[in-house]
Amino acid sequence: MIKEYIKFIKEYLKLSQTKARYLFEMIFTAFCYKGFLILNTLFASKIIKYATLSDSKMTFINLGLLTISYIFYKLFYFINLKVYGKNMNYCYNNLQTKLLNKLVQVDDNFTKNIGKGKLLNSINSDVIDIGDMCNQISELFTTIIQVIIVCIIVARYDKLVFVIFLIYSILHIEIKNYVDRKSSIYLRKQKRAIDRYSSLFSQILSGLQEIKTFNMLPKLKLKLNEIKNKYSDSYIKKRNYLTIRDNDVRFITYFFKISLYLILLFLMTKQKITVDVLVLIVGYFETITSYLDQLIDSTSTIREVSICVDRVNSILNYKSNNLISYGNIYNDNIDGIIEFNNVRFGYNKKEIIKGISFKINSNSLTAIVGQSGTGKTSIINLLLRLYKPSSGEILIDGVNIYDYSKDIYKSNVSVVNQKPFIFNMSIRKNLDFVDTNINNQIEACKRVGIHDFIVSLSKGYNTILRENATNISGGQKQLISLARTLLSKSEILLFDEITASLDPDTSSNIDTILKDLKKDHTIIMITHKPELMKKADRIIVLNEGKIVGDGTHKQLLESNEYYRALQTRKSASKLGVFNND
Ligand SMILES: Nc1ncnc2c1ncn2[C@@H]1O[C@H](COP(=O)(O)OP(=O)(O)OP(=O)(O)O)[C@@H](O)[C@H]1O
Ligand SMILES: [Mg+2]
Structure with a gap:
């Protein structure tokens, strides 16, 4: 005892x-x-x-x-x-x-x-x-x-x-x-x-x-x-x-x-x-x-x-199985050139990404498209270093992403999800998490087109957003989260279906926003919306973890049946094309 x-x-x-x-x-x-x-x-x-x-x-x-x-x-x-x-x-x-x-x-x-x-x-x-x-x-x-x-x-x-x-x-x-x-x-x-x-x-x-x-x-x-x-x-x-x-x-x-x-x-x-x-x-x-x-x-x-x-x-004492350590490259002068070299990856031994390669230029807008479950978000997750590929390499500016130091990587690669998280605090406090400079906050909100809406509210930037921002629309929440991402001054922006909750008006505004943002960012955007695919400089078409098309909207429309099917929102797999076997 x-x-x-x-x-x-x-x-x-x-x-x-x-x-x-x-x-x-x-x-x-x-x-x-x-x-x-x-x-x-x-x-x-x-x-x-x-x-x-x-x-x-x-x-x-x-x-x-x-x-x-x-x-x-x-x-x-x-x-x-x-x-x-x-x-x-x-x-x-x-x-x-x-x-x-x-x-x-x-x-x-x-x-x-x-x-x-x-x-x-x-x-x-x-x-x-x-x-x-x-x-x-x-x-x-x-x-x-x-x-x-x-x-x-x-x-x-x-x-x-x-x-x-x-x-x-x-x-x-x-x-x-x-x-x-x-x-x-x-x-x-x-x-x-x-x-x-x-x-x-x-x-x-x-x-x-x-x-x-x-x-x-x-x-x-x-x-x-x-x-x-x-x-x-x-x-x-x-x-x-x-x-x-x-x-x-x-x-x-x-x-x-x-x-x-x-x-x-x-x-x-x-x-x-x-x-x-x-x-x-x-x-x-x-x-x-x-x-x-x-x-x-x-x-x-x-x-x-x-x-x-x-x-x-x-x-x-919880031991993380797949925790990925950071490297010691502290170079903050990142252009944002993204390269996947024969990358393979899977969850629990089931292969999801089956050997994909592409190189994305800096200051460009690339769309990754494909049916549900084909591995689009998995690509973003890999870029966020949440997982490691089973083979192949992912480079940014020619450097393996796992070699960058934590601070440099976190401040250069940012994501906006379909369901961004907003704290039960004022708009300003939500932005303060990234940058407390009020002028920078206003500039970011102007860039994403939400500033006018915010100042039209009786309390402006001091408006308290309810938990998960239920007192503003899904689209407005999306834009505030986008502004928060911009404040991070990330070179690379990853957008995972951010327009899913935007109304058609805001959605069309997003073209202008994206055009403006790509001037000083490399953007990868995942979308199911044909209108948005058109706006990308380049479209990578993914099917069951493989790239089955790569080009501009015009090129793909002419040459790629799978892409055409996605445009009409028919199920491409039902067409019996691009089976990976
Ligand atoms: N954490 C996870 N653990 C196990 N399997 C997962 C995990 N995340 C995704 N998957 C599986 O990996 C596959 C690819 O998922 P992913 O989220 O990349 O698809 P997606 O192309 O983004 O689909 P959507 O368009 O519906 O968002 C799916 O079959 C999914 O069930
Ligand atoms: Mg997804």
């Missing part, structure tokens, strides 16, 4: 990196205030002793000592609280930073493997629970020492009473430890259910619109209830164990209390102890009972927090 707790404490110390100074201060101050608490009982019994002997001088001296001891008790208690607060803050901030840093260092599968709910709960509640652990360790140490001191004091008066105190303490701790071990299984289950609940709930919040439209709530409620029932089931089982524990402990306490009284009365009748000693021992029995309760609380909490420590560790 002791080994088990040492392991819990070691793991906590390793994870939280609690300063040794804080831990020492916590234990020292707790030890002092609890020490004065023991003295208080001692002085109180002395007062009774001298009062019964009518020794007023000694009675007053002990009264004075009791007062001083009480003041010191309060003082150290206060300092202990202060240190507790400092450590809690330190630990909480430290762990939260570690978790946040981890979020941006992991691969794509991270949220899928760990679970959104667990991440949310760990970052919110587990770190708070862990922050409290230092206090529990100090409570544990000091309480054990107190129990030993009380037993020693009692042993000085009577050996039999000492044995009773000892057996009582051991039984108390053993029962508790057995039950806690059992109940912690259900606590883990309970936490897992909370994670699943949070995960589903956060999905509900993101998909509220669809949920309302398709009346999905009744089915979702059933799912939520199912999780809630699992939670309640584990909770009840855990509570059962704890109730048994409390009842057993209470029974043992009564049993030993009665035994102790009988022995003390017997000793008094035999005149082996005086009334003040009886008061002292009875007082210490109450004290030791409260210490043992405290010990139960601390060890239970330590066991519970060790579950939180495990959970946070499982996040921090």
Whole structure:
């Protein structure tokens, strides 16, 4: 049992990196205030002793000592609280930073493997629970020492009473430890259910619109209830164990209390102890009972927090399988020439990109087109370095993309997706994430044609965008996100179906925007819209992971049946052409 707790404490110390100074201060101050608490009982019994002997001088001296001891008790208690607060803050901030840093260092599968709910709960509640652990360790140490001191004091008066105190303490701790071990299984289950609940709930919040439209709530409620029932089931089982524990402990306490009284009365009748000693021992029995309760609380909490420590560790120790490291090329003077040389790539061994090669000039607009599932977004993902090709190479300005340093790469290659993420903050704050210069922000918004709309709003750039920007249209959100991308001063812009939610008017505006942007950017645009394909300098036609056409709209229209089919939005595969086999 002791080994088990040492392991819990070691793991906590390793994870939280609690300063040794804080831990020492916590234990020292707790030890002092609890020490004065023991003295208080001692002085109180002395007062009774001298009062019964009518020794007023000694009675007053002990009264004075009791007062001083009480003041010191309060003082150290206060300092202990202060240190507790400092450590809690330190630990909480430290762990939260570690978790946040981890979020941006992991691969794509991270949220899928760990679970959104667990991440949310760990970052919110587990770190708070862990922050409290230092206090529990100090409570544990000091309480054990107190129990030993009380037993020693009692042993000085009577050996039999000492044995009773000892057996009582051991039984108390053993029962508790057995039950806690059992109940912690259900606590883990309970936490897992909370994670699943949070995960589903956060999905509900993101998909509220669809949920309302398709009346999905009744089915979702059933799912939520199912999780809630699992939670309640584990909770009840855990509570059962704890109730048994409390009842057993209470029974043992009564049993030993009665035994102790009988022995003390017997000793008094035999005149082996005086009334003040009886008061002292009875007082210490109450004290030791409260210490043992405290010990139960601390060890239970330590066991519970060790579950939180495990959970946070499982996040921090998550090993990314396909994490791609950065190189050390710091040249920021990038023209934006993109080259794919016989690139092959697949997810989970299924090949998606089957040996493609192309070279895209800087300051040009290239469209990648093809049916759904042919691998267009996968090309963008490769360019974003989210994955590595199984063979072949991807170059920018003749340099392998994996050789660029993180900062250089991130500031030169940017993407705008079909569903860009907008924070529940003002338009300005959303732009501030990339560049806080107001003039640059206005210029970027003007370039994408959203500035006039923004200033027409009553609060202009200070308009708060609701979560996922539900108070502006999908197209406007798209343009704000485009402006945010422009602020990053990226040389290469990757647009993945950004016009999908634009109305025809804005969509036609996008031609002008793209024409303007390609003056100083290399743009790759994925689109299903024939009107937009026409605007590209060059179109790469993709089918089942292979390039089946490459040229201008005019050239492809004349020579490429697959491309013609895409224009009329018929399924090219149904034409039976360009089968890759
Ligand atoms: N993370 C992933 N894990 C496993 N398979 C994936 C993953 N992402 C995409 N795929 C699969 O790879 C194939 C190509 O997907 P990709 O997203 O590149 O298609 P796309 O051409 O962009 O399609 P769309 O036009 O519908 O956006 C699809 O069969 C898809 O199911
Ligand atoms: Mg796609």
